[in-house]
Amino acid sequence: MKSKLKILALIACSIILLASCKKGEELNTNEPVDNDPTAPAQVSNISVVNQNGKATITYTVPKDPRLLIVKAVYNLSSGKQYEAQTSYYNNSLEVAGFADTDEHEVKVYSVSRSGVLSDPIIVKVKPLTAPIWQAFKSLKVRDAAGGYDIMASNPSKGNINIMVIGKNIYNEYVVDYDKSIFTNLDSVYSKIRGLDTNVHRFGFFVQDRWGNKTDTIYKDIKPIFEVQLQKSRFQEYKLPGDPPMWGAVSKAWDGRYGWEACFTQQIAGGNGPHTVTFSLGVSAKLSRIWMRPYAEVNPLRYYYLQAMRRFEIYGSDNPNPNGSLDQSWVLLGSYTITKPSGLPYGVENDLDKQTAEAGFDLPCDLSAPKVRYLRVRCLENWVGGTGLNIDELTVYGDTR
Numbered sequence: 001m002k003s004k005l006k007i008l009a010l011i012a013c014s015i016i017l018l019a020s021c022k023k024g025e026e027l028n029t030n031e032p033v034d035n036d037p038t039a040p041a042q043v044s045n046i047s048v049v050n051q052n053g054k055a056t057i058t059y060t061v062p063k064d065p066r067l068l069i070v071k072a073v074y075n076l077s078s079g080k081q082y083e084a085q086t087s088y089y090n091n092s093l094e095v096a097g098f099a100d101t102d103e104h105e106v107k108v109y110s111v112s113r114s115g116v117l118s119d120p121i122i123v124k125v126k127p128l129t130a131p132i133w134q135a136f137k138s139l140k141v142r143d144a145a146g147g148y149d150i151m152a153s154n155p156s157k158g159n160i161n162i163m164v165i166g167k168n169i170y171n172e173y174v175v176d177y178d179k180s181i182f183t184n185l186d187s188v189y190s191k192i193r194g195l196d197t198n199v200h201r202f203g204f205f206v207q208d209r210w211g212n213k214t215d216t217i218y219k220d221i222k223p224i225f226e227v228q229l230q231k232s233r234f235q236e237y238k239l240p241g242d243p244p245m246w247g248a249v250s251k252a253w254d255g256r257y258g259w260e261a262c263f264t265q266q267i268a269g270g271n272g273p274h275t276v277t278f279s280l281g282v283s284a285k286l287s288r289i290w291m292r293p294y295a296e297v298n299p300l301r302y303y304y305l306q307a308m309r310r311f312e313i314y315g316s317d318n319p320n321p322n323g324s325l326d327q328s329w330v331l332l333g334s335y336t337i338t339k340p341s342g343l344p345y346g347v348e349n350d351l352d353k354q355t356a357e358a359g360f361d362l363p364c365d366l367s368a369p370k371v372r373y374l375r376v377r378c379l380e381n382w383v384g385g386t387g388l389n390i391d392e393l394t395v396y397g398d399t400r
Contacts, residue, residue, distance in 0.1 A: 040067040040112040042121055052156035053130035053208075054096035057108065057123055061091055066112040073120075074106040078211060085111075097210035098127040131158025132206040135188065136214040139204060144363065145226035145287030145396060147193040150181065150204070158208065159184045164192075165203040165216070173203055191361055195223045224366065226287040229395045231255070233281025237373055240323035243274050243387070252278075252390040262294040264306055264389035274386045275325075275377045283317055283370040284397035286332060292359035293337075294391040301348055302356035303339045306387045310336050310380040313362065315371030329375060332364040345382065359392070 041062035049056045057072060071085035072093055077100050086093045095106055104127070107120035131154055138153040139162070154160055164179040179202075181190050200221045207213035231253040238249075243265050252263035265274055293307035303309075314329040337360060341349045374395070378388035 036066060036112065036114050037116060038066065038112070039116050039118045040064045040110040042110050042118045043070055043108060046108065046121065046123055048123060048125050050126050050128055052128045052134065053098050053132075053158060054094055055098075055106075055125035055127055056092055056094050057106065057125070058092040059108070061088055062110065064110070066114070066116075067110055068113045069111045070108065071111055072106050072108050072123075074104060074125075076104075076210060076212070077102070080211070082210075095125060097208070097212065098125075099130045099132065099208075099210075099212035101127060101129060130208070130212065131156050131160050132208050132212055132214050134158075135160050135162065136206045139206070139217070141202075141204060141219050141221070143222055143224055144191065144193075145224040145366075147191065147195045147223050148202075148221045149363075150188065150190040150192070152188040152206075154183065154186050154188055157184050157186050161207050162188065162190075163205050163207060163213075165205075167201070176202075195221070197223050197225050224287055225398050225400075226396045227399065229280055229282065229284060229397060229399065231394070235279045235281060237277045237279040239275075239277045239319065239321070239375075241275060242277055242323070245276070249276055249278055252393050255392070257292070257391050258295070259297070262389060262391040264294060265387045272386065273377050273379050274388050275375055276388065276390075277319070277373060277375045279373050280371070280395060282399055283372045284395075284399040285366075285370045286315060286364040286368070286395060286397035287366065288364055288396045289313060289332075289362045289374075290359050290394040290396070291362060292391045292393070293356055294389040295353075295356070300353065301346065302353060303337070303348060303382050304346065305383045306381045306385070306389045308337065308376075308378050308380075308388050308390075309382050310334075310378075311388070312377045312379065313364070314375040314377065315364075315368060316373045316375070317369065317371050319373050319375075325375070325377070330365075330368050330371070332368055332371070332374075333362055335360075335362050364397075 041064040043059035045060040047058045067088045069085050069087055071083055072095050073083050074095050075081050076097050084093050084095050104125050106123045106125055108123055109120050110118040135152045135154050140151045142149050162181040164176050165173045166176050168174050179192050202221060203216045203218045205214050205216040234253050236249045246264050249263050251261055293302050295302045296304045312334050313332045315332045316329045320326050320328045340351045340355050378386045
């Protein structure tokens, strides 16, 4: 029994000693692997690819066992110094944050496992137009119903912030983060709503995470008056040429979502564009139509089957009863729905679903006359046909 206890005690001591050694090793992980003061070999065969607001430096990694990382040190036009680094496994690194197209000097170092730097290699880079300036030069702001729209191009897909400034209670311009845009999409389109019809003055500029920013432009915004049309006045107005439906078209404005509460057409009706017509119950100069597609279940998919991908909306105050899409109708808008993720048909991510669930705001031609009837014409749905579905819609305009 005593011999067994001695063995157990020895095992316990061994475990404690091993744990202590392990702990000691962990405490020293941030120290250099060795204290060799020799500088590592430099990289060679350097080439540069200039890009929008940045440059990629490619090189040949030296066969030096002391090498740990390669780093670049450079200054932006603001005077701030930045570093970019990568391990010896890679043969390129990126220097970014440039807001101009001037030539910049970059110092490229090899760094040893002991933290010793080689002599620098001087590299010249000359970045292309920065994303903030691409967006700023294409920036457009226009009055819209209940607010305004912001549009810009960001072809290099840089991470940009389109900042909106307005006056506070002290009459000072401050950033309104709720109205500002933070994006890396190549096409920017933001709709600001909820403003009255008074004149509002806002400023707009573009900035990035390095502190670079453009000039500021100021614009007086005068939102267009609109109200939500009362859905209780909407009525079905079936015309010749409108294909058969599953259920009443009134399900498109009943305030409910999902199967049994959505409007959808039967596939029958020919190969041409499918249409559906209804009355607003009042004449109005329309400003926009909000529409949400019906989501197929198992799993939930919005960009699927008869959900509309390309379509048109027409308006009329006195349509031809024979169903012809003639001069009695005026085109209010042509629309194309895009899937934010760009994923293949039948595959959707959370962003796709959130976007569809929020519905699509469809602006109407503000130069169009008042209309009393609407006709939706599907040119292509997501499965490639022309049948259509609408889970819910809301119409806005001026009935005065």
